[in-house]
Amino acid sequence: MTKPYLIELKNITKRFPGVIANDKVNFNVKQxxxxxxxxxxxxxxSTLMSVLAGLYRPDEGExxxxxxxxxxxxxxxxxSAGVGMVHQHFKLIDSFSxxxxxxLGDHNVAPVLNMKDIENNLAQLSQRYGLHIDPSARVWQLxxxxxxxxxxxxxxxxxxxxxxxxEPTAVLTPQETAELFKNLREMARSxxxxxxxTHKMQEVMEIADRVTVxxxxxxxxxxxxxxxxxxxxxxxxxxxxxxxxxxxxSPPGEHKVLELQGVHCMNDLGRxxxxxxxxxxHSGEIxxxxxxxxxxxxxxxxxxxxxxxxxxxxxxxxxxxITGGSPRRIIDHGVALVPEDRLGTGLVPNLGAVDNxxxxxxxxxxxxxxxxxxxxxxxxxxxxLVNRFEIKLSSLDAPVKLLSxxxxxxxxxxxxxxxxxxxLVAVYPVRGLDIKATEAIHNLLLQQREKGMAILLISEDxxxxxxxxxxxxxxxxxxxxxxxxxxxxxxEEVGLLMMGSDQAGEIAL
Amino acid sequence: xxxxxxxxILATAITAGTPILYAALGEVLAERAGILNLGVEGIMLVxxxxxxxxxxxxxxxxxxxxxxxxxxxxxxxIHALLTVTLKANQVVSxxxxxxxxxxxxxxxxxxxxxxxxxxxxxxxxxxxxxxxPVIGPVFFQHDPLVYLSxxxxxxxxxxxxxxxxxxxxxxxxxxxxxxxxMGINVFFIRYxxxxxxxxxxxxxxxxxxxxxxxxWMENMTAGRGWIAVALVIxxxxxxANALWGAYFFGGLDxxxxxxxxxxxxxxxxxxxxxxxxxxxxVLILVTKRNITNHIGAPQALGLPYxxxxx
Numbered sequence: 001m002t003k004p005y006l007i008e009l010k011n012i013t014k015r016f017p018g019v020i021a022n023d024k025v026n027f028n029v030k031q032x033x034x035x036x037x038x039x040x041x042x043x044x045x046s047t048l049m050s051v052l053a054g055l056y057r058p059d060e061g062e063x064x065x066x067x068x069x070x071x072x073x074x075x076x077x078x079x080s081a082g083v084g085m086v087h088q089h090f091k092l093i094d095s096f097s098x099x100x101x102x103x104l105g106d107h108n109v110a111p112v113l114n115m116k117d118i119e120n121n122l123a124q125l126s127q128r129y130g131l132h133i134d135p136s137a138r139v140w141q142l143x144x145x146x147x148x149x150x151x152x153x154x155x156x157x158x159x160x161x162x163x164x165x166x167e168p169t170a171v172l173t174p175q176e177t178a179e180l181f182k183n184l185r186e187m188a189r190s191x192x193x194x195x196x197x198t199h200k201m202q203e204v205m206e207i208a209d210r211v212t213v214x215x216x217x218x219x220x221x222x223x224x225x226x227x228x229x230x231x232x233x234x235x236x237x238x239x240x241x242x243x244x245x246x247x248x249x250s251p252p253g254e255h256k257v258l259e260l261q262g263v264h265c266m267n268d269l270g271r272x273x274x275x276x277x278x279x280x281x282h283s284g285e286i287x288x289x290x291x292x293x294x295x296x297x298x299x300x301x302x303x304x305x306x307x308x309x310x311x312x313x314x315x316x317x318x319x320x321x322i323t324g325g326s327p328r329r330i331i332d333h334g335v336a337l338v339p340e341d342r343l344g345t346g347l348v349p350n351l352g353a354v355d356n357x358x359x360x361x362x363x364x365x366x367x368x369x370x371x372x373x374x375x376x377x378x379x380x381x382x383x384x385l386v387n388r389f390e391i392k393l394s395s396l397d398a399p400v401k402l403l404s405x406x407x408x409x410x411x412x413x414x415x416x417x418x419x420x421x422x423x424l425v426a427v428y429p430v431r432g433l434d435i436k437a438t439e440a441i442h443n444l445l446l447q448q449r450e451k452g453m454a455i456l457l458i459s460e461d462x463x464x465x466x467x468x469x470x471x472x473x474x475x476x477x478x479x480x481x482x483x484x485x486x487x488x489x490x491x492e493e494v495g496l497l498m499m500g501s502d503q504a505g506e507i508a509l
Numbered sequence: 510x511x512x513x514x515x516x517x518i519l520a521t522a523i524t525a526g527t528p529i530l531y532a533a534l535g536e537v538l539a540e541r542a543g544i545l546n547l548g549v550e551g552i553m554l555v556x557x558x559x560x561x562x563x564x565x566x567x568x569x570x571x572x573x574x575x576x577x578x579x580x581x582x583x584x585x586x587i588h589a590l591l592t593v594t595l596k597a598n599q600v601v602s603x604x605x606x607x608x609x610x611x612x613x614x615x616x617x618x619x620x621x622x623x624x625x626x627x628x629x630x631x632x633x634x635x636x637x638x639x640x641x642p643v644i645g646p647v648f649f650q651h652d653p654l655v656y657l658s659x660x661x662x663x664x665x666x667x668x669x670x671x672x673x674x675x676x677x678x679x680x681x682x683x684x685x686x687x688x689x690x691m692g693i694n695v696f697f698i699r700y701x702x703x704x705x706x707x708x709x710x711x712x713x714x715x716x717x718x719x720x721x722x723x724x725w726m727e728n729m730t731a732g733r734g735w736i737a738v739a740l741v742i743x744x745x746x747x748x749a750n751a752l753w754g755a756y757f758f759g760g761l762d763x764x765x766x767x768x769x770x771x772x773x774x775x776x777x778x779x780x781x782x783x784x785x786x787x788x789x790x791v792l793i794l795v796t797k798r799n800i801t802n803h804i805g806a807p808q809a810l811g812l813p814y815x816x817x818x819x
Contacts, residue, residue, distance in 0.1 A: 077692075080692070087690065091686055091687035093680055093687050096683070104688065106691075
């Protein structure tokens with residue numbers, strides 16, 4: 001027996017200036033299934049789901065809910081039709097309580113709020129699905145996993161029959177992910193339809209009853225569970241076979257490039273963040289820092305590059321102490337930074353490629369012509385770099401904020417690598433990039449490693465860490481909970497260390 | 510100073526504070542919805558002049574008041590159109606609105622400058638309550654607009670913090686994207702509260718020309734609109750706190766006035782300056798307090814909202 005469709009999207013087309021984000025896409029959700037929407041970043045997954053959730057209005061196509069055609073003018077319409085979306089970036093109000101966030105927009109709540117009653121009801125609702133949350137807690141007090149549960153409860157409370165989760169595991173530990181998948185299975189069993197948007201094939205293998213693959217805005221295939229295998233999926237996603245094996249030609253060097261000895265620092269709120277962090281990165285070595293986001297990764301990168309004061313311990317570059325040095329002094333010692341926030345910290349959004357590329361060179365004398373800058377030379381250099389790093393630009397002077405993520409990152413790396421640093425600090429270098437751009441960036445990093453550069457790689461993507469790193473250091477609550485050679489460990493062990501687990505720690509230390 | 514003078518100063522503090530209070534309450538609502546309106550001064554002036562003209566011609570202060578609210582609402586509608594729909598910079602739009610309001614009120618009121626209003630809002634003591642010693646003369650021997658503000662303050666506090674509509678209002682100012690995703694109409698809510706804010710500022714202006722003075726003079730708000738904007742920060746976007754703040758500034762106003770009549774040897778110019786000096790001092794102190802206690806402005810204050818922005 002075929003189960004009825006809860007929702008059907010037919011021939012959905014959505015255009016943004018210059019791109020067709022969705023091109024005649026068909027997609028449907030059955031009762032009781034987990035349907036994974038798989039695709040690279042930029043393939044149109046989130047756009048499609050935003051259409052379904054009423055955030056975007058499609059230019060063409062139909063939305064059919066349980067047999068009747070509907071027009072969603074706003075997210076409110078979608079919610080009333082039983083479609084709830086858990087966004088990748090949570091749509092929660094930090095200063096409100098959990099309960100206040102959940103009842104937001106619900107016109108069935110009494111005009112004068114009785115928070116006690118509402119909180120009690122919510123506690124019951126969340127317990128029924130095994131989603132543990134405290135309805136009276138303020139959202140800013142919650143962990144990422146808890147916030148996600150609030151988002152799910154929010155949609156259940158509004159009676160969603162179809163639950164859409166956009167990249168739900170991006171911010172979770174492996175253990176939290178397992179818990180989430182258990183909850184999702186429970187919701188499917190209760191007769192709802194669950195849509196999970198992801199670019200991770202592993203997740204498709206784990207939870208999908210069906211999978212629809214999007215590529216360049218088109219739905220290229222919908223497969224049943226028994227038809228799913230990794231190789232086909234990869235081929236469908238990318239349109240070509242991906243060789244995801246990296247060969248490291250040379251072993252890492254012996255020379256110590258970066259040394260941290262018992263480093264401490266504070267976070268933005270003035271509380272202790274990094275505690276007694278000690279490690280060494282050698283020349284020709286990629287040292288990966290794994291950890292759940294928010295455990296001191298950003299602070300670590302800032303401390304090494306001089307953007308954050310050190311409150312204890314010492315940092316050395318090639319044996320020279322740089323503790324407490326200004327960013328400029330640290331740059332002069334050969335440290336380059338690819339920051340988390342490409343467009344805010346890394347590049348100047350409103351300037352063109354030429355101006356962005358000379359941000360470090362302008363004072364070295366290379367571009368000097370008397371008291372002025374030799375802009376002709378700068379343009380020439382930029383053209384060379386654009387060719388060498390295969391950066392796609394509409395013009396050398398167009399604001400770089402118009403570039404795609406992959407091209408931005410290439411531009412940033414072009415600037416940092418041509419400075420020929422001893423140490424490159426790369427924070428989430430491929431976040432938000434598609435597979436091809438990711439490959440390109442990874443290859444660039446590996447080339448630099450072969451040339452003897454020391455690389456401190458900070459990432460929340462364990463696959464990336466494992467693929468690139470020679471050694472892996474795990475950061476949890478501002479402490480290094482283990483340092484392990486990459487070939488001697490597995491994701492499970494690193495996952496446990498990320499949670500600060502002791503049993504794994506013994507093996508590691 | 511004897512008791513009589515103190516009572517008189519306190520009572521004047523309330524009348525002097527009331528126009529600021531109305532304007533500040535309006536600004537609290539607009540800012541809670543995420544829209545900074547620096548046009549308050551201009552809106553008050555337009556409210557003052559239009560209220561005065563209509564009250565004079567109809568010989569009824571209530572018609573004047575209604576027209577002042579209407580004019581304030583229309584002025585604020587311009588701001589809403591520019592900042593909500595066209596997503597213009599809120600600071601620039603607000604400043605332009607103040608300049609526009611100053612000019613417009615001067616132009617409209619040219620023929621009415623200095624004319625006395627035969628039918629101002631009259632002091633109507635509340636029976637029984639006004640006979641209580643000290644409290645009676647301070648709080649209950651005023652005009653109807655003061656009494657209305659006594660009701661309005663707790664009503665607005667309850668509305669903002671205890672009702673569903675108030676929750677939606679705060680949500681729109683804190684995180685419009687979140688509110689939108691839950692089916693709240695961000696644009697509608699922003700329009701409504703900016704307009705209501707303008708109507709309240711219109712009342713504040715009309716209070717000056719229909720009771721406090723009562724007459725029309727060019728630029729008669731004399732910066733009260735700006736004090737109201739500052740007061741919102743002092744009040745931490747809470748209508749109840751706005752009451753104390755407004756009476757405090759009203760008190761400084763009244764004190765300056767009284768000290769002059771008592772022949773205290775302080776320059777009248779210095780006394781007139783007091784409320785403005787205190788505005789700056791209070792802003793510095795309060796901003797420090799708000800930062801250390803993590804009391805912030807609505808998170809999305811001043812930011813336009815665009816649903817399809819990527």
